[in-house]
Amino acid sequence: MNATDHFIAPTLALHGDLVFARVASADAVELDYENSLISPTCYLLPQREAVFTYAMADGAPPEVRAVVPPESDILFGVRPCDVAAIEYLDRFFMGGEFKDDVYARRRATKTIVAMGCTGPQNETCWCTCSHAGPVARNGFDLQLTPVGDDYLVEVGSERGMALVEPAGDLLTEAGAPELLAERDRLVEASWHKFGCQGNIAQAMRWISGDDTPEELWQELGAKCFGCGSCSLVCPVCSCFDTYEYAEDGMGARIRCWDSCHFPGYSLEASGFNPRETASERMFHYAHHKLCYDTFSKYGRPGCVGCGRCVQVCSAQIDLPSIAQVIRERGRQCRDCTAHAPVHEGAGET
Template structure:
């Protein structure tokens, strides 16, 4: 984010200065639709009426998203009931669809048009592409075998859900490793740290997670989320309830299923969601 010197001989000693970062145009090629859908969810946190996070926004604006439609969803995928789908176009500039040994690119935005031109993707798609893609999409969607319902969570009393008796039991197996947050495309929490070597220092931001007790530890030693279940509750409540409360626009999840696949103790957001929604 910033750099500085602590050299007392320098007239800029201890003055914190922005690092001149050129946001060179970049493209993410082959991003899955669920991942690109997550950007719209995360954007609400970093681009607000009161404050704009220039690091996030500039780098987001400089990026072209060229997605790859998903023909073989995993058993843990539930994107079709969580803001996305295997052929979802949200957040994408181009959607690539596998067609035999090649791809058909569906150009979705001006940014996508520019990227296609630069890449030299000029061959017209076959005439029957639209219906072929539609068929392929239906097939992919029909392979999604799991789903969640969040309709009741929206109108439930936040405090009632927060105080519900199931949290301790659901969190029992959790080892607070933070893997769920690490692989989550909609988790955005971060830390800010200073790092100094000799007299040259930087202020940087790094990944952080609500699974760790240090995340909320006060200077006094008091910790509002001291216990494991309180941190597990925070993560699920944030994704499935607080986000809905705050933005009135669905949950903070795209159903990618990674947290389910990678959780070492098999905590499953789908079953937590079921309990919260029942």
């Protein structure tokens, strides 16, 4: 750990809400916690940030200035679903032909210390379904998993090793195969505790093959308030908007979170909107999260099973429910739908 690193960890905020925030002492760190409503991915893709700033003087072209470099943070206690979301964001912003410098600069300053789960944190977790948990298989610098009274510590990178080395006597060499086997046994035993056990692969197949009925999207669109909350809390959703802010001779280009549920999201300058109705926007949202194209580009579905959309959608249209209703009403396959519970409300008119 460098002297300049900030320590961001799960801690209690006003009214007892669990948040990821800078902590000054170990006493403030929560070690037994339900995941936060706002993902720690907000330290990589903040709700609002300046992409660049500029000074303006009469008659002169704007003088572009760099923004303040991001600070170094150790993100401690990141749950495996959010580790998977960071991997997705890395591929989205840095894995293609064009690299997003703003994201890349931020990402380079973050060290990820994961906290593996040995069971669901609450009834909305469905990471077992979206192959993102309960423990991370990669994507972390260090991962801690509670095993009895101890923590199994796994090193995932040189950065992680640099954190372990100064720990000295605090750590003891694991009887690695035995402790790993015990961790895996605990994880395996926890699978039946996850409420939604249906595999989203079937939903991916139906939606990718355009095998979902139009009426389904009309029903879901009619229920949706268009509030965008599901995308705004989703650690995988990466859409953003940009706008200019200028005052007293200084300006900044700001980028901020956006949602494909907002009517203005796809509105073109001509006034034409290719996704004018809520049902079209609902289909786009679900299709982008579940289609094969997303899987082949980013190595996973656009969902890591964190359950946050289940917690915030007042219309009860969350992604687990959408996946379930697609499986039921897409091309029928009774064997595949036999085991998955239906979230009350999804798909009803």
